[in-house]
Amino acid sequence: MKTDLEISQEYALLPIAEIAEKIGLTTDDIELYGKYKAKIDPKKIDKTKKDGKLVLVTAITPTPAGEGKTTTLIGLADAMNLIGKKTVVAMREPSLGPVFGVKGGATGGGYSQVVPMEDINLHFTGDFHALGAANNLLAAMIDNHIFHGNELNIDLKRITWKRCVDMNDRQLRFVTDGLGGEKNGVPREDGYDITVASEIMAVLCLAESFSDLKKRIARIIVAYDIFGKPITAGDLKAEGAMTALLKDAIKPNLVQTLGGTPAIIHGGPFANIAHGCNSVIATKAALKLSDYCVTEAGFGADLGAEKFFDIKCRKAGLRPSAAVVVATVRALKMHGGLKKEQLGEQDLDALKKGLPNLLRHVSNVKNVYGLPVVVAVNRFPTDTDEEIDEVIKECKKLGVNVKLSTVWERGGEGGRELAEEVVRLCEEKSAFKLCYPDDYSVKQKIEAVTEKIYGGKGVNYTPNALEEIQKLEEGGFGALPVCIAKTQYSFSDDASKLGAPEDFEITVRSVKVSAGAGFIVVLTGNIITMPGLPKLPAAERIDVDENGVIRALF
Numbered sequence: 127m128k129t130d131l132e133i134s135q136e137y138a139l140l141p142i143a144e145i146a147e148k149i150g151l152t153t154d155d156i157e158l159y160g161k162y163k164a165k166i167d168p169k170k171i172d173k174t175k176k177d178g179k180l181v182l183v184t185a186i187t188p189t190p191a192g193e194g195k196t197t198t199l200i201g202l203a204d205a206m207n208l209i210g211k212k213t214v215v216a217m218r219e220p221s222l223g224p225v226f227g228v229k230g231g232a233t234g235g236g237y238s239q240v241v242p243m244e245d246i247n248l249h250f251t252g253d254f255h256a257l258g259a260a261n262n263l264l265a266a267m268i269d270n271h272i273f274h275g276n277e278l279n280i281d282l283k284r285i286t287w288k289r290c291v292d293m294n295d296r297q298l299r300f301v302t303d304g305l306g307g308e309k310n311g312v313p314r315e316d317g318y319d320i321t322v323a324s325e326i327m328a329v330l331c332l333a334e335s336f337s338d339l340k341k342r343i344a345r346i347i348v349a350y351d352i353f354g355k356p357i358t359a360g361d362l363k364a365e366g367a368m369t370a371l372l373k374d375a376i377k378p379n380l381v382q383t384l385g386g387t388p389a390i391i392h393g394g395p396f397a398n399i400a401h402g403c404n405s406v407i408a409t410k411a412a413l414k415l416s417d418y419c420v421t422e423a424g425f426g427a428d429l430g431a432e433k434f435f436d437i438k439c440r441k442a443g444l445r446p447s448a449a450v451v452v453a454t455v456r457a458l459k460m461h462g463g464l465k466k467e468q469l470g471e472q473d474l475d476a477l478k479k480g481l482p483n484l485l486r487h488v489s490n491v492k493n494v495y496g497l498p499v500v501v502a503v504n505r506f507p508t509d510t511d512e513e514i515d516e517v518i519k520e521c522k523k524l525g526v527n528v529k530l531s532t533v534w535e536r537g538g539e540g541g542r543e544l545a546e547e548v549v550r551l552c553e554e555k556s557a558f559k560l561c562y563p564d565d566y567s568v569k570q571k572i573e574a575v576t577e578k579i580y581g582g583k584g585v586n587y588t589p590n591a592l593e594e595i596q597k598l599e600e601g602g603f604g605a606l607p608v609c610i611a612k613t614q615y616s617f618s619d620d621a622s623k624l625g626a627p628e629d630f631e632i633t634v635r636s637v638k639v640s641a642g643a644g645f646i647v648v649l650t651g652n653i654i655t656m657p658g659l660p661k662l663p664a665a666e667r668i669d670v671d672e673n674g675v676i677r678a679l680f
Contacts, residue, residue, distance in 0.1 A: 129678075129680060130233075130234075130235045130236065130239060130243065130680045131243065131244070131676070131677070131678070131679045131680055133236065133237060133239065133384075134233075134239050134241050134242070134243040134244075134384070135675070137241055137384050139161070139162045139241055139242065139382065140162075140382060140386060141161055141162070142156070142158065142161065142162050142163060142164045142380060142381070142382070143156070143158075143164075145380065145381075145382045145386070145388050146164065146380060146388070148386075148388055149212075149214060149388050149415040149416060150415060151166065151170070151380075151415070154170070155167055155170035155171075156380060157374075157377070159251050159379075162241070162242050162245075162381065162382070163242070163245060163250070163251060163379060163380070163381055164379070164380045165251060165374065165377040165378070165379060165380070166377060166378045166379075166380050166390065166411060167377060168335075168376075168377065168378070168407055168411060171411055171414050171415065172414060173414065175414045177410075177413040177414060178212075178214075178412075178413050178414075178415075178416045178417045178418050178419055179417065179418050179419070179447040179448075179552045180409070180413060180419050180421065180444060180445065180446040180447055181202075181418060181419065181420045181421070181446065181447060181448050181449065181450065181548055181552065182421060182422070182423060182431060182434055182446050182448075182449045182450070182497075183195060183198060183199040183202065183420060183421070183422045183449070183450045183452060183502075184422070184423055184426070184427040184430055184431040184434075184449060184450070184451055184452070184487070184491070185425070185426055185427065185430075185451060185452040185453065185487075186426055186427070186451065186452070186453045186457060186458070186461075186483050186484050186487055187425075187426040187428065187461065187483050187487075187614070187615065187616060187617065187624070188425055188426055188457075188614055188615065189457040189460040189461065189615075189624075190460070190466050191454060191456040191457040191459075191460050191466060191469055192454065192456070192457065193452050193453060193454055193457050193504065194235070194452060194454065194504040194531075194534065195422060195452045196217070196232055196233070196234050196235075196422060197234045197235045197236065197238045197239075197504070197533060197534050198238070198450065198452045198502050198504060198531055198533060198541070198544075199215060199217065199234070199420060199421075199422045200215055200217075200234040200238045200239060200240060200383050200387075200389070200533070201234075201237075201238035201531065201533020201534070201537060201538060201540060201541040202420055202450065202502075202531075202533070202541050202544055202545055202548065203215035203383060203385075203387045203389075203420045203538075204238065204383055204384070204385030204386075204387050204533070204537055204538030204541065205533070205538040205539070205540075205541030205542050205544060205545035206418055206420065206545040206548065206549070207385065207386075207387050207538065208385070208538045208539065208542065208545070209542060209545050209546060209549070211417055211418050211545070211549060212416050212417040212418065213387060213416055213417065213418040213419075213420060214387070214388045214389070214390060214412040214415055214416040214418075214419055214420075215240070215383065215387055215388075215389045215390070215412075215419075215420050215421070216389075216390045216391075216392075216404055216408050216409050216412040216419050216420070216421040217232070217240065217389060217390070217391045217404055217421070217422060218232060218391070218392075218393060218394035218395075218402075218403070218404045218422070218424070219232075219246070219250060219253060219254065219379070219391050219392065219393060219394040219404075220232035220233065220246065220247050220250075220394065221254070221292055221320065221321065221322045221394060221396075222248070222254070222292045222293055223292060223293055223294040223320050223322070223657055224294075224657075225247050225248070225664065225679075226293070226294065226659070226663055226664055226665040226668070227294045227657065227659050227660060227663050227664060227665075228659075228660045228663065228664065232247070232394075233246050233247055234383075235534055235680075236533070236534035236535055236537075237384055237533070237534065237535060237536060237537035237540075238383070238384065238533040238534055238537055238538075238540075238541075239383065239384050240381055240382065240383050240384075240389045240391065241381065241382060241383070241384060242381070243679075243680075244676045244679055246381065246391065247679060247680075248676075250379065250391075251374075251379050252374075252375070253374075253375040253379070253392070253393070254292045254321050254322075254394075255292070256371055256372055256374065256375040257290075257321055257324070257326050257327055257330060257372070257375060258290055258291060258292055258321045259371050260326055260343075260368040260369075260371040260372050261289065261290045261321070261324050261326045262289050262290065263364065263367060263368055263371065264287060264326075264346070264348065264359055264362070264364050264368060265287055265288070265289045267362050267364050268280070268285060268287060268348055268349065268362065269304065269311055269312065271362055272312050273311055273312055278351060278357055278361060278362075279351040279352045279353070280349045280350075280351055280352075280357055281349065281350055281351055281352045282312065282314045283315075284349055284350040285314070285316075285348065285349040286347065286348060286349055286350075286638070287346075287348035287349065288316065288317050288318055288319045288324070288655075289316065289317075289318050289319075290318055290319045290320065290321045290323075290324045290326075291318055291320070291321065292320060292321035292322065293320070294320065294656075294657040294658055294659045294663075295318070295656065295658070295659075296656060296657070296658030296659075298317065298318035298656055299317055299318065299654070299656045300315070300316075300317050301315075301316050301317060301318070302314070302315055302316065303316045317656070318656055319655040319656055320396075320655065320656050320657060322394050322395055322396050322400070323395070323396050323399045323400060323655040323656070325346060325400075325640045325642055325643055326343075326346075326368075326642075327393065327394070327395045327400065328395050328400045328401060328640060328642075328643035328645075329342045329343060329346070329642040329643050330372065330375065330376060330393055330405060331392075331393035331394075331395055331401070331403060331404065331405040331406065332401075332405075332406055332437075332438070332441055332442070332643055332644060333376065333405075333406065333407070334406055334407060334410070334442065335407075336369065336373070336376065339369055339372065339376055340365050340366070340369045341365075342642040342643070342644070343359050343360075343364070343365040343368050343369060343642055344358060344359055344360030344365040344642075345358060345359075345360065345641045345642045346358060346359040346640075346641060346642035347639060347641050347642075348362070356601070356641075358641070359642070376407065377407075378390045378391075378392040378405065378407055378408035378411055379391045379392055384537060385537055385538045387538075388415070388416075390404075390408045390411060390412050391404070391408070392404050392405040392407065392408035393405035393408065395424075396424065397423060397424025397425045397429045397430040397433065397614065398424075398425060398429055398611060398612065398613065398614045398653060399611050399647075399653055399655055400609065400643075400647075401433040401434070401437045401438060401609055401643075401645065402423050402424030402425065402429060402430040402433055402434070403421075403423050403424070403430070403433065403434050403437075403438045404421060404422075406438065406441075406442040406444075409421055409438075409442070409444065410442070410444075418548075418549075418552070420548075424614075425614040426487060426614060427451060427487040427490060427491060428487065428490070428579050428580055428617055429612070429614055431449070431487075431490075431491060431495075432490075432561065432575060432579050432610075433609060435495050435558075435560060435561070436560055436561050436562070436575070436607050436608075437607045437609060437645055439558075439560075440560055440564075440607055441607070441644055445556070445558055446497060446556070446558060447497075447498075447551070447552040447556050448497060448498045448499065448500070448548055448551035448552050448554075448556070449491045449495075449497045449498070449499045449500075450499070450500055450501075450502050450544070450548065451484065451487050451488050451491060451499060451500075451501050451502070452501075452502045452503075452504065452531075453484050453501060453502070453503055453504075453517070454503065454504045454506065454509075455477060455503065455505075455506065455509045455513045455514065455517065456469045456506055456508070456509075457480075458477055458480035458481055458483065458484060458517070459473055459476040459477050459480055460480065460624070461479070461480030461482075461483045461624045461625045462475070462476035462477055462478065462479030462480030462481075462625065463476055463479060463480075463624075464476045469508070470508045471508075472510045472512065472513060474512060474513065474516060477513055477516055477517075478516065479625060480624075480625055481516070481517065481520050482625055482626035483617075483624070483625050483626050484501065484517070484520075484521075485520060485521070485524060485626070486581055486617065486626045488501060488521065488524055488526055489524060490578070490579050492524065492525075492526065494559075494561055494578050494579065495558060495559060495560070495561070496556065496557035496558050496559045497556060497558055498551035498552075498554045498556065499526055499551070500526065500527050500528070500529055500544065500547045500548060500551060501517070501521050501526060501527070501528045501529070502528075502529055502530075502531045502544050503517060503528055503529070503530050503531065504531050504532075504533075504534065505530045505531065505532055514528075514530070527547055529543045529544040529547050530543070530544075531544055561574055561575055561578055561579060562574040562575070564605050564607075565605065567599065567604060568595045568598060568599060568604055568608065568637070568646060569585070569587070569595060571607065571608045572585055572608055572610065572634060572648055573585050575608065575610055576632055579617075580617045580618065580632065581617055581626060581627070581628055582617075582618065582629075582630050582631060582632055583628075583629050583630065583631060584631045585631060585632055585633075585634055586631050586632070586633045586634070587633075587634045588633070588634065588635045588636070590635070590636060591634045591635055591636055591637050594636065594637040594638065595637050598637065598639050598646060601639075603639045603641070603646060606639070606644055606645050606646050607644075607645050607646070608645065608646050608647075608648050609640070609643075609645040609646065609647050609648065610648045610650065611647055611648060611649050611650065611653045612632065612650040612651055612653065613651055613653075618630045618632060619632040619633060619650040619651040620651070621651075632650050633650060633651075634648055634649070634650055635649055635650065635651075636649040637649070
């Protein structure tokens with residue numbers, strides 16, 4: 127069987143100018159990054175054009191069996207173009223950390239990929255490097271200000287801004303820096319985040335223009351002074367230089383799928399820590415350049431979709447028309463208690479036990495957010511007709527159709543029925559709504575998501591979290607949406623609770639404001655913002671031959 131990389135390397139890419147022409151862009155509207163990649167100048171897009179329809183692809187709670195959300199997203203876009211619907215796929219950029227770690231890339235798989243996949247999964251157009259540089263410039267300016275007298279009276283024990291690097295490196299989670307004597311800085315405890323977990327990533331992905339980006343950067347809280355007053359990037363006069371570093375990174379990237387569909391890939395915040403969606407600028411560009419924009423949000427619908435709706439759509443004024451929830455029989459059987467090595471055999475009992483996970487996600491999208499929804503089942507050769515029929519039967523009880531997807535092996539042709547159902551759903555009258563209103567208190571917002579989306583019965587708050595919530599509301603941040611950071615492996619904050627657990631409570635241990643991004647981060651469980659590499663990282667397999675051709679990249 128061919129690997130994803132081998133399939134992508136056999137594909138004859140179209141010049142990126144030809145891809146741009148498909149969505150009405152000329153060579154004057156794009157900036158070429160070689161033959162097959164380009165930046166789109168947002169100023170060249172006709173803002174008076176009517177928006178296309180927005181479709182979200184989300185998924186069940188992830189398992190080691192895999193769900194294929196990104197593969198389905200890309201195959202769906204190809205299929206929609208095959209049936210004559212002008213469609214653009216809008217995606218996130220992959221982080222180098224998972225690429226060299228364990229998760230792999232984020233460019234799809236099989237015959238449903240975006241290309242050139244090596245470039246996209248590695249340095250691409252340099253956006254993440256620019257974000258890291260801007261983030262670390264701010265960190266350097268904080269320490270430089272302290273070194274030269276600390277006129278702002280920054281409390282060294284209350285510096286909240288961390289440095290970042292786009293690589294899994296647990297050694298950097300907690301560091302002590304500024305050592306070596308008074309000429310080498312001020313000694314203090316410090317730490318690193320992975321770039322995709324940094325607030326600068328969230329800021330870029332929620333900004334709508336250069337001026338908006340600059341204003342958001344200025345609002346970033348980096349520390350508190352000795353009196354407890356917040357210190358911002360604007361107080362350090364850092365926003366201008368940081369925006370200058372991001373002048374190209376703010377422009378969306380244009381590539382293509384194996385089916386020749388235009389793909390706009392831009393930004394990539396983690397969904398268990400940040401809001402897990404590609405940039406607002408990219409999504410709005412795709413809506414102006416197509417009749418249908420198909421996009422995704424990270425991890426399961428309880429994380430990615432919730433944040434897509436309650437943060438991104440709320441803040442950017444986006445109104446989706448329909449949603450797709452991706453599942454596999456294999457993953458549902460894992461939620462029913464089977465181990466990965468047991469998934470090849472029919473087991474209706476395990477499937478029935480795992481199905482509530484899918485049904486809760488589907489019900490949330492349909493009933494909490496008011497969107498028409500279809501279930502896309504990635505069919506594996508080991509799936510039996512009886513198992514597929516069980517999924518169809520249970521989804522029908524919710525008034526939701528199931529469509530089988532074989533886009534991994536057939537590309538767009540394997541997603542025709544799914545595409546036709548998505549188009550049909552987009553013609554239905556959408557009653558899109560949010561999970562909670564702006565004027566809810568911070569606690570009411572957390573509890574609304576916990577009860578309506580997760581299926582929990584309540585929230586426990588540590589004394590520290592209660593104090594932080596009070597201070598945030600007193601500081602005027604109470605109207606912001608909440609971005610709940612929790613495990614991606616369960617509806618609850620306990621990764622071991624698979625399926626659709628009930629009667630659980632989540633524990634909020636800390637709350638902080640991302641003032642630049644415009645949301646409140648609510649920390650549950652033990653969420654790590656700097657991952658580590660596994661015992662056998664993918665980096666050990668990746669290589670390049672004497673002709674410069676990359677090998678073993680998925």
